[in-house]
Amino acid sequence: ETSNVPLDKLTPKNKRYKIKVKVKEKSPTKYLEGKKAFQKLVFEDDEGNEMRGTLFEDDIENFKTVLEHQKEYIISDAPIRNTNPMFRHKKGDYYLSFGGTTTIQSLNPNSGPIVPKYTPNAEVPPTSSEDDRYDILGVIVHLEDTRKKKTRNGYEFDVLNIVVVDASVQRMADALVISVYGELATKECAKLASW
Template sequence: MKPEKTYLDKLTPTTKAYKVKVKLKEKSRTLISPQKKTRYQQLLFEDEKGNTMRGALFENQIEEYESVFKSNQEYEIANAPLKPVLGRYATRDDDCQMSFGGQATIQPLDPEAKSFEPEYVPIAAIPRTTDLGDRFDVLGIVLFVEETRTITTASGVAHQVREVVITDPSTDQPLTISVWDDLTGTEASLLKSWVGPALIVGFTSLKPSAHKGFSLSTTMATEFHRNPVGERANALRKWSEEQRPLVLERMARICEVRNPAQHDEILTIDAIKQKEVGNTLQEEKHWIKVTIPEPERSRIVPYVGCNNCGKRTENDCDVSYTCKFCNKEKCIATPRITFKFDATDDTGEMTFTAFTQECEALFKLPASEIYAQITTGMFKFEPIAHHLSTTPFLLQIGPATALARNKILTWVPKAIRWN
């Protein structure tokens, strides 16, 4: 049967004779499946309509197809066997992925094309308005590598992750890269053991993330280049040598923030106001000791919101729904509270907005009770206001995520502690 030209979204596990024109958008590192210990490599194809489909190479195929599949090159592929994608990996009922063998035909549309070299961009040049489909190659001096930790997703899947912090001459704000799964092992451990002004590393195929305002995250195609070559790499090495005291200062600052002292230093409001974008890190947290001289009942706002992201919803309390803001399924509509207040100490005044968790600590009541009392007209704010205005408490604050996203320094509450 003659293959019929089609698009990726029309393919199903039962499709036999077909032909698609695609670009190899991403080509993963060689991976090892945790269950069967099988070597495999993932491929991500995209057609001219923007439809995507994964493919997979196994064991010896990885070396056999090494010179065939090149990232960002176009191919005409016909009759590659289509295997069903099941469970949480499926994006539609009849989802499938390509395998290679049998009667599969692969025709490069530009046989002379060479693999793309990394196109390193300065940290400051990475646009904060990117979408999840964008990819960036970044060159930087490694300032910090955290220990590996485990994150479990809502679906119960455990992932290994560790953060790598880098810098370059283009900005005084460091960049955080979240390193996932297989890359948290030997590769990241080597970075941690060699961290210092001389450690220049290239990170390829990173995707943008809203984590901590703005950061980058590894993908299946990400690679670490510990000895990058080219003019940019050489220029960065020269800058690092010439600015060694500055690089060491940035390293020390990151370590100080990431590994805070055991005792809690209390700063004044005036000291907080002296901080600027250039000398403040996204992860900083500080304690100030304050009162709220004139707490106002009218500045307390109760509402019903998502139990995951906190965004407002029109659903009634305790209703399960899919949140349009965080895109999570089975979110629960939950009582939420905000409270705007002016805090003071002997050196000045600052305005903050406390959210649900901090409001519970300030008012010493659970959010559900605060919400119920306010909406039924039973909320007695006077004794709470008296306590807030006469009893000093410790307020932990940190930069809002606008610092990493837009280089705007705004301080927000992180925790409340009563003596």
């Protein structure tokens, strides 16, 4: 039987291999204007190595219940692709794609859903790092109007602040303010505005 390969040892040259990974992140389905739908995943092995994965179009629905957030899997022979050189600095050199002879086996098929470990709003530290992740549960008490901002080189983007509270917040001044940018501030948050 083939032993598991660490993610940092995989390249597009690997055709027959097996990895043991956890789905660390699973983004909502996104649509590029005039382009096809895609969904991004981040896989992590037991050594803490990460590799991104991407699902397109029909595969998003096909793998909806196959690859669940925070669950562990043995994945064999998924095609490994080169990351677009523009994105390598933050996404790594390679990513997993799915198709062909890919096999996926759940390591905990009867475990039920993974429930988030919610962080009380008052304990979420001020941060702006895209690597910081917190599961929160709260009530939106204010949704600002979307506004435009510019980067130093003149690129314009949308930004929206969302004010959230939970039982850990004693004063409104301590409410959690979440800033969202780009398409997340416009398309995704439009659903919140109708409440």
